[in-house]
Amino acid sequence: MAETAARVSLEDLAAIVAQRAQATTETSYTRSLLAKGVAKCAQKLGEEAVETALAAVSGDTKAVVSEAADLLYHLAVLLQARGVPLDDVYAELGRRTGQSGLEEKASRPAS
């Protein structure tokens, strides 16, 4: 019988990325990506976002799951590269709870 892989949460992923940031570029994709700097990490995140969006409209549900996993991993790497704790993102999401997205949009300064 096939073994079921453990589930990995965003917190787990952030912890894995923080730990792999200490590895060598020879042994870790995470470390080698971080070594290329924030702009490269941001580019990878953008690519994965586009690939997730394309998968969503393609009708291939397995591809959506796979690309979304890539996207979350690259988000964790970008947050690590910028030194932004995942907890700060959670706090921001919490701050928005109870307010409709339409209210939030209306409260933004005019650009």
Ligand SMILES: N=c1c2ncn([C@@H]3O[C@H](COP(=O)(O)OP(=O)(O)OP(=O)(O)O)[C@@H](O)[C@H]3O)c2ncn1[C@@H]1O[C@H](COP(=O)(O)O)[C@@H](O)[C@H]1O
């Ligand atoms: N979740 C992931 C994960 N998702 C995607 N990827 C990598 O992200 C890359 C996706 O980018 P592409 O498809 O564009 O691949 P590519 O063309 O080779 O990428 P580039 O050369 O452009 O950087 C692939 O190399 C994937 O293997 C990941 N790499 C690592 N993790 C996690 O991080 C852990 C540590 O990995 P290492 O840092 O490599 O030890 C792993 O055990 C996983 O838990």
